[in-house]
Amino acid sequence: MDAVPRPEMFDFHGISMIPSFTKNWENIQNFQARPDDILIATYPKAGTTWVSNILDLLYFGQREKPIPLHDRVPFMEMCNPVMGSGTDLADKLPTSPRLIKTHLPVQFVPKSFWEQKSRIVYTARNAKDNVVSFFHFDRMNMDQPEPGDWSSYLERFKQGKVLYGSWYDHVSNWWKKKQTYSNLHYMFFEDMVEDTGREIDKLCSFLGLTPSAEEKERVTGGVQFDNMKKDGMANYSTNIVMDFKVSPFMRKGKVGDWKNHFTVDQNEEFDEDYKTKMKDPTLQFRTEI
Template sequence: WETIHRPELFKICNDVISVYFYFNVQNFQARPDDILIATYPKAGTTWVSQILDLLYFGQTERQKTIPIFERVPFLEIAVPPLFSDLADKLPTTPRLIKTHFPIQFVPKSFWEQNCKIVYVARNAKDNMVSFFHFDRMNIAHPEPGDWSNYIHRFMEGKMVFGSWYDHVNGWWKKKQTYSNIHYMFYEDMIEDTEREIDKLCSFLSLSNSAEEKKMIAGGVQFDKMKKDEMTNYSTFSILDFKISPFMRKGKVGDWKNHFTVAQNEVFDEDYKEKMKDPTLQFRTEI
């Protein structure tokens, strides 16, 4: 890794991902009991993955010895040394699989098998701030540039995995016609983790006890997961923790420490133009 410059690395990874996508991911064979976790990047993917892993498999040795990106692998991962069909080879039942794909890229077998899907959405401002710092420390992503330009890139949808606006809206619209999508909000999870775990259990028809759910809610709090090598991605080789931690703050409203007044006004105007559906509402503070 050290011998490859970042722009060159990004081009290599981009080419690899393109080939992998066309020849493997779209032919992925989902099973009826697969659980797909779908998010825009940096919207609570690891958090919900850990919650579901604990709900299904309990507090076991696997959480202490296997990192979360192997327990709940990405469907579309294609970055060495993880260039493999980790999702397909999962030994667990059910298989917990995650993706950052927008709705149109999800392999058709998930719909054909009527799989249950948990979608997590985070308000655009905090999501962008988190993505900015992630891009800074992820050597497989293009350089994010300065914050001012990054805001415009985000608004224009020129991001890995595309437009945030298209992503959250696309999944929200699919929910109206596909009943096996549970659409969650990051802010609701921050506000009351135990309540949201109850909703998850109801959606997934899980019968975990109240004591189990309370224990899980306490165990997945941000500060605990940030210190845990099995959830904080510190063993993932393409992330540079000297620049930023993978799990940075986990707050609602941190965008206020990044946006100027002028930037916020421009962003709000653009947001109004792109978020026309009155039934999909986000909170930027709680």
């Protein structure tokens, strides 16, 4: 693992990115979305895999032949020699609807998604738990920039100097988009932890799906964190760039784990900084449930 050099971040149209997410940029921007596509959008480590698995089970149920989730739900901006390009994988998907995931800020989403009025499911997670999860993910994923220590990582997160840029801008700009684009369903990670079944009902309502009670129970059971963590097709254990000895891809999936990482001073400083950056009173997050 140590032999693989970590990528360096660089400024890409105002957002911190790495080469494997930008080298296929022309194909990403020219990607041809379809009206029945479903784009799963999140800031990294906000529940992407969870929502991807829910949608895959709702539409396609238990597959006869196990296929890793990252092949069933391609990562649109990914482009590397091992995984190939996300746009190619999406174009080759035999399923309908196509489920495609992205961490792109709203201004980077290919315009065909808006033109085709494709449905978009955005999931947001409170900043404190999100930064903790992102930090541990960057520690174990050799395809991510070197995270450094926790306190310096936390400062960079506040400044938007982590991969995919500012959490504050990401969640706020997607929230603004929801006001003008009716085919966008905005979900909160904390709500899903609190009552997965309720949030799946809301998701089904948005998608026009009417699963039977048995189907809904199967999906809700299948996407419980402990079940997904053990599921080799969903937990990314087949991914060679992730070092599970450092940290599992699916670590805790809880609300409030930030309390095990933030010092009292860090928490107070974070809260003050948060107030200056999150001005929209209609967008509210819970840091505990």
